[in-house]
Amino acid sequence: MNNVEIATIKKEVIVEASQATAFKVFSEKMDLWWPRTHHIGKAPMTEMVVEPGLNGRWYTRHEDGSEADIGYVLNWDPNSFLGLAWQINGEFQFDPELMTEVEVNFIADGPKRTTVKFEHRNLDRLGTGGKTFESMDEGWGMIIDLYKNIAGQAATL
Amino acid sequence: MGDPTRRMIFEKLRDRPLAVVHIAEGLQVSRPAVSQHLKVLREAKLISINQQGTKNIYQINQEGILAMRNYLDKFWDTALAAFKLAAEQTEKENE
Numbered sequence: 220m221n222n223v224e225i226a227t228i229k230k231e232v233i234v235e236a237s238q239a240t241a242f243k244v245f246s247e248k249m250d251l252w253w254p255r256t257h258h259i260g261k262a263p264m265t266e267m268v269v270e271p272g273l274n275g276r277w278y279t280r281h282e283d284g285s286e287a288d289i290g291y292v293l294n295w296d297p298n299s300f301l302g303l304a305w306q307i308n309g310e311f312q313f314d315p316e317l318m319t320e321v322e323v324n325f326i327a328d329g330p331k332r333t334t335v336k337f338e339h340r341n342l343d344r345l346g347t348g349g350k351t352f353e354s355m356d357e358g359w360g361m362i363i364d365l366y367k368n369i370a371g372q373a374a375t376l
Numbered sequence: 377m378g379d380p381t382r383r384m385i386f387e388k389l390r391d392r393p394l395a396v397v398h399i400a401e402g403l404q405v406s407r408p409a410v411s412q413h414l415k416v417l418r419e420a421k422l423i424s425i426n427q428q429g430t431k432n433i434y435q436i437n438q439e440g441i442l443a444m445r446n447y448l449d450k451f452w453d454t455a456l457a458a459f460k461l462a463a464e465q466t467e468k469e470n471e
Contacts, residue, residue, distance in 0.1 A: 225438065225441055225442060225445060226441070226445075228445065228448060228449050228452060230452055230453070230456055232456050232457075232459070232460050234459075234460050234463045234464060235464050235467065236463040236464050236466065236467035237467060240463055240466055240467045240470065241463050243466075244459065244462050244463040244466050245459060245463070248462070248466065251462040251466070252455070252458040252459045252461065252462035252463075253455065253458070254451075254454060254455060254458060257451065257455075309420075309421075309440075309444050316383070331467060333463075335456075335459075335460075337452065337456060339448060339452060342441065342444060342445050342448065343390060343436060343441045344386070345441075345444050345448075346420050346421060346422045346440070346444070
C-alpha cells in the first residue's frame with residue numbers, strides 16, 4: 220500500500236431506504252445508530268449531535284452535562300453528500316488543528332434503495348497514540364484498555 | 377500538532393522520506409528548531425528514522441499509521457452496519 224491508500228478508509232453500504240432517509244439518518248439522526256461505547260467524553264454518552272448545515276458542530280453529550288467535540292460539518296448537500304471534519308487524534312483527544320475528512324455520498328438506486336459510499340481520509344495525520352503503540356503486539360483489546368487508562372476516560376473510541 | 381511549522385514538516389514527509397537538510401529547506405526556522413519539531417513528531421510516533429549510512433532519513437511511521445487505520449476500519453464497519461439498520465428501520469416507520 221502507498222501512503223494515500225493507507226491514509227484512506229473506503230466503505231460501501233447498500234441501504235433499503237430512500238436517499239432522503241439515508242441522508243437524514245446518517246446526519247441529523249446519527250444518534251440513532253452511533254455506538255454508545257465510542258466517545259471521548261468523561262462521563263457516559265447520552266446523545267450524538269450533528270448540527271444541520273455548513274459548519275454545524277459534531278459532538279457528543281454526556282450524563283454529567285458536558286459535551287465532547289468530534290469536529291464539524293464541511294459539506295451539507297441534502298440528500299446526496301455529507302462532509303464531516305473528524306478532529307479526534309490517535310491519542311483520542313480532540314485537536315481543533317487536526318483535519319481528517321469523513322465524506323459520505325448517497326446515491327439513489329431506486330425509490331427505496333440507496334448506495335452509501337463512505338470515505339475517511341488523511342488518516343495518517345491522526346498519529347498512532349504515543350505510548351499505546353508499544354503494546355501493539357498485545358492486540359486491539361489491550362490497546363483500547365490503554366486508551367481508556369491514558370485519558371482516564373470511559374471512552375473506547 | 378498545533379504548531380504550523382511542525383505541520384508543514386509532517387506534510388513534507390507525507391510526500392517522501394527526507395534528510396534533515398532537505399526538511400529544513402524553505403522553512404523560516406533554525407536547524408535546531410527543525411530538530412526539536414522532529415523530536416516531538418517522533419515521540420508522537422507520527423514519524424520514524426531510517427538510518428542510511430551516516431544519514432538519518434525521516435519518514436512517516438507507516439506501521440503506526442496502519443495500526444490506527446485498522447482500528448478505525450473496524451470501528452466504521454460496526455458503525456455503518458448500525459447505520460444501515462437504523463436507516464431501514466426509519467424507512468419502515470415512515471411507510
